[in-house]
Amino acid sequence: MAPHRAEKRHWLNRNVLAIGLTSLFSDLGHEVATSILPVFLAGLGAAPWALGVIEGVADGISSIAKLSAGYASDKTGIRKPIAVVGYIVTAVATAGIGLAVVWSHVLVGRVLAWLGRGARSPVRDAILVDSIEPEDYGKSLGFERSLDTLGAIIGPAVAVLLVGILSNRTLLFLTLVPxxxxxxxxxFGVRAAPATKPAMHLKVSFRNLPVKFRWFLVAIAIFGVGDFAHTLLILRASQILQPQLGDAASQWAIGLYLVHNLLYAGFSTPIGALADRVGKMKVLTAGYLLAAVMNLGFILNPTTVLPLFFLFALGGLFIAVEDALERAVAADLLPEHLRATGFGALAAVNSIGDLASSMLVGFLWAKVSPAAGFGYAAVLSLLGATFLFLLKRTQDRSRISTHGS
Known part of the structure; x- marks a missing residue:
């Protein structure tokens, strides 16, 4: 059943709330697994580079699901069933990681989980954007990210509390519940309207995406190849704190990740609301610059909890900006009948970037030094911010020229 028009006009309606709560529980389970994954892999005898390979390959392969699911949804008009199946696959595969006895088993489980995430993401975003008004994109998407990140706060908190009580395998199995x-x-909570117009052939459909949106994807790609998985931050903090804290270093590292997610949750909605007022692309550019500052901070190799606290805080802030506003800008640039396809393309570009960044940062980390990996990420963050700034100036000039004529 399609949502009523009156429901669509309010930024916090049934679909926004239901999708937000869905994201909360889904990310709760995901973050319990993510928090203990570095320690779990170490227990399997995996080298540090294995984490980068697992995260990168899982993200890269999930890009196929994102592209396919977004296009299939626009073409067939089917949205909700694709998303529901994606959530189920993610839940089962994440819990299944607990069965792993070698790191390649973890890779398989992570890939399957992220295929499910990939299938559901563009469809979920299309349903969400179809349920709100354009002037509320930043606020509503930021609210959804806030609830998503509330799950990301509860997840690491659960991991910190239970990591010394239950085995890592048991914790992984328990992620099936949320x-x-x-x-x-x-x-049962989301009402989804079918796609308004069947999409064309996949190649034609992508070719019909607006030029401004395609240039926006270029900026996302540049930033994305330096935007590595933040599980590497947990690993780095554990390594830094190990000499001082011993076995407690991993718990402190997860605690810092909890701070990261607290700020992510707390600032997603305010950042979205701010962007609705002052300009989404301006705020997104600032977020990319925050990522560069965080990476530069890790190059300085902090050795105590306090500077690590500030770096994890910066990481949470820039992720709040990135996750809410990349989709909000995309929603502004996409026509309704190509939204799932466009969101699939956006998610796929991000996943390919995650594949490249996590593997490259992991490789530089292992073969050169951790500072080399963070330095590479800092350079790409600055380049992405610069490209986005120039793109915004070009669009502003084009708009002024159009109005002037």
Whole structure:
């Protein structure tokens, strides 16, 4: 059943709330697994580079699901069932990682989980954007990110509390519970209208994406190849704190990641609301610059908890900006009948960037030094911010020229 028009006009309607709660429970399970993954892999005898390979390959392969699911949704008009299946696959595969006995088993589980995430993401975003008004994109998407990140706060908190009580395998198995709750919330709480117009052939559909949106994807790609998975921050903090704190270093590292996610959750909605007022692309550019500052901070090799606290805080702030506003800018640039395809392309570009960045940062980390990996990420963050700034100036000049004529 399609949402009523009156419901669409309010920025916080049934779909926004239901999708936000779905994201909360889904990310709760995901973040429990993410928080303990570095320690779990170490227990399997995996080298540090294995984490980068796992995160990178999983993200890269999930890009196929994102492209395919977005296009299939626009072409067939089917949205909700694709998303529900994606949530179920993610829940089962994440819990299945607990069965791993070698790191390649973790890779398989992570890939399957991220295929599910990939399938659901563009469809979920299309349903969400179709349920709100354009002037509320930043605020509503920021709210959804806030609830998503509330799950990302609860997840590491659960991991910190239970990591010394339950085995890592048991914790992984337990992630099935919030994952299936998320699938149920989406299935029974979300009302999804079918796509308004069938998409054309995949190649034609992408060719019809607006030129401004395609240039925006270029900026996303430049930034993305330096935007590595933040599980590497947990690993780096554990390494830095190990000499001082011993076995407690991993718990402190997860605690810092909790701070990261607290700020991510707390600032997603305010940042979205601010961007709705002052300009989404301006705020997104500032977020990319924050990423560069965070990476430069890790190059300085902090050795105590306090500077690490500030670096993790910066990481949470820039992720709040990135996650809410990349989609909000995309929503402004995409026509309604190509939204799922466009969101799929956006998610796929991000996933390919994650593949490249996590593997390259992991490689530089292992073969040169951690500073080399963070330095590479800092350069790409600055380049992405610069390209986005220039793109915004070009669009502003084009708009002024059009109005002047």
């Amino acid at each position: 994952g299936m709750i998320a699938a149920g919330l989406f299935a």
